[in-house]
């Protein structure tokens with residue numbers, strides 16, 4: 267079994283919980299509370315900015331042009347294409363995309379990007395890929411599961427979102443990351459494979475937590491700066 271297949275199998279419990287999460291299921295049913303959509307978009311805009319920064323660190327650790335090209339293409343996709351599903355959520359929430367940008371990250375999203383940043387700064391390319399992969403991979407499978415389960419048509423409010431993530435482009439990009447990870451995993455020590463598995467599982471946990479964060483509109487416990495005495 268390839269390393270990425272092993273990762274998928276070992277984290278099936280979390281993938282299943284993600285598919286059943288009320289926010290994700292709400293996308294399939296075409297019914298997500300507006301506040302949750304807004305909370306999601308605000309956090310996800312900044313999350314994806316951080317995600318591109320991490321790909322940038324991966325570029326700086328790349329030893330050849332094939333790897334540089336791999337990460338460059340992923341940045342291009344996030345920058346130019348992943349705005350489409352955000353627009354779908356904005357349209358359904360009745361808000362303007364530009365008004366959703368520049369907000370501080372809620373605790374879970376903040377934790378998630380710092381987890382990836384940690385592995386980006388301290389790990390090698392394989393470890394970075396493990397921290398990054400649950401992001402495209404869980405969304406690809408969410409798109410596939412919701413398509414199968416709800417068979418959305420053009421009148422479905424979240425049809426563009428579901429179609430986008432179930433699409434061949436996302437499958438192709440995720441497949442490229444998986445293939446590169448499988449190559450890198452073949453030449454590392456058992457100890458390093460354990461570190462890689464831990465990075466992957468924590469990102470899966472944080473994917474699930476991100477949906478919960480948006481659904482419950484999670485905020486920091488104290489929001490305003492308390493005046494110093």
Ligand SMILES: Cc1ncc(CN)c(N)n1
Pocket residue numbers: 310313314348400401402405473476
């Ligand atoms: C938190 C999160 N995870 C994954 C994706 C899909 N790239 C996303 N937009 N946001």
